[in-house]
Amino acid sequence: MSAPASWRQRGMAVIAALLVVVAASAMAVSFIERQGVLAGILITEADRSQATWMLRGGLDWSRVVLRMDAEDSPTTRADGIWAQPVIGLPVGRAEDPDNALFSGQIEDEQSKYNLRNLAARARIDPQAVRGLERLLESLAIDPVLAMRMAQRVAAAQFGEGVEPGAVGLRGVDDLRALPGFTPQIIETLQPYVTVLPEATAINVNTASAEVLGAFIDGLGLAKARALLVERDRGVWFASRGDFLNRAGQLKPEVLERIEVSSHWFRVTGEVTVGNTMVSLQALLRRSDQGVSSVRWVTY
Numbered sequence: 141m142s143a144p145a146s147w148r149q150r151g152m153a154v155i156a157a158l159l160v161v162v163a164a165s166a167m168a169v170s171f172i173e174r175q176g177v178l179a180g181i182l183i184t185e186a187d188r189s190q191a192t193w194m195l196r197g198g199l200d201w202s203r204v205v206l207r208m209d210a211e212d213s214p215t216t217r218a219d220g221i222w223a224q225p226v227i228g229l230p231v232g233r234a235e236d237p238d239n240a241l242f243s244g245q246i247e248d249e250q251s252k253y254n255l256r257n258l259a260a261r262a263r264i265d266p267q268a269v270r271g272l273e274r275l276l277e278s279l280a281i282d283p284v285l286a287m288r289m290a291q292r293v294a295a296a297q298f299g300e301g302v303e304p305g306a307v308g309l310r311g312v313d314d315l316r317a318l319p320g321f322t323p324q325i326i327e328t329l330q331p332y333v334t335v336l337p338e339a340t341a342i343n344v345n346t347a348s349a350e351v352l353g354a355f356i357d358g359l360g361l362a363k364a365r366a367l368l369v370e371r372d373r374g375v376w377f378a379s380r381g382d383f384l385n386r387a388g389q390l391k392p393e394v395l396e397r398i399e400v401s402s403h404w405f406r407v408t409g410e411v412t413v414g415n416t417m418v419s420l421q422a423l424l425r426r427s428d429q430g431v432s433s434v435r436w437v438t439y
Contacts (some may be wrong), residue, residue, distance in 0.1 A: 278361055352368070
């Protein structure tokens with residue numbers, strides 16, 4: 141009777157030992173997996189930090205480019221060095237430059253219509269609203285949305301005896317909160333309208349025919365397109381008076397709403413390091429001396 145009992149005890153001991161080994165192995169595997177995850181996180185964060193610093197360098201690059209453009213010409217034109225995008229530029233270490241790629245672009249925000257012009261001191265400008273209605277019609281968008289935008293802009297301003305009732309718009313994307321603004325409408329509007337911290341004129345050397353035809357009374361879309369054919373062939377507008385003479389039969393008041401140079405630019409950048417991608421958007425204001433200051437930046 142003693143032998144089977146001893147065997148059972150030995151068998152139990154072997155099973156217990158095996159269970160301990162299995163538990164220890166599982167703990168070891170779990171620890172190794174956690175270490176692997178942690179190492180992956182550290183590598184990703186390191187790549188993200190490297191990409192962020194590269195984007196800051198790209199922002200400095202854009203400021204240098206804008207200053208060079210201002211020194212090169214008193215006008216801001218679509219053939220300027222600022223308008224040339226950078227795509228897939230290797231910026232990695234010397235031994236592996238393709239490990240980090242940079243892409244960036246500068247946009248002239250004064251080539252678009254500034255929604256800030258829709259109202260001043262909480263009062264809506266009817267003429268500006270009519271121009272925006274014409275732009276929306278040319279883009280196959282309900283012109284009723286023009287007044288909604290104007291009301292939203294006015295609601296964020298101080299006026300005579302009026303306190304702001306809304307937070308100011310920072311960009312076109314903020315229009316999503318208004319009734320009737322679908323993602324498709326926002327995407328359609330992006331190339332033609334902007335939101336800037338101050339009222340601005342439209343740069344006739346960079347604006348589209350849709351923007352010029354809508355906001356310059358008496359010009360119209362067809363005439364604007366014909367005028368821009370010559371411009372885009374390299375016959376740029378040297379001054380506001382030059383534009384007025386070439387456009388013909390426009391009221392002198394048009395001069396108050398146009399310009400041939402720009403102060404406001406949007407910078408977008410993207411850096412890919414390994415499998416990590418970081419993007420940047422920034423708004424720059426270029427002074428008359430060519431020095432650009434950053435008004436806001438987001439990553």
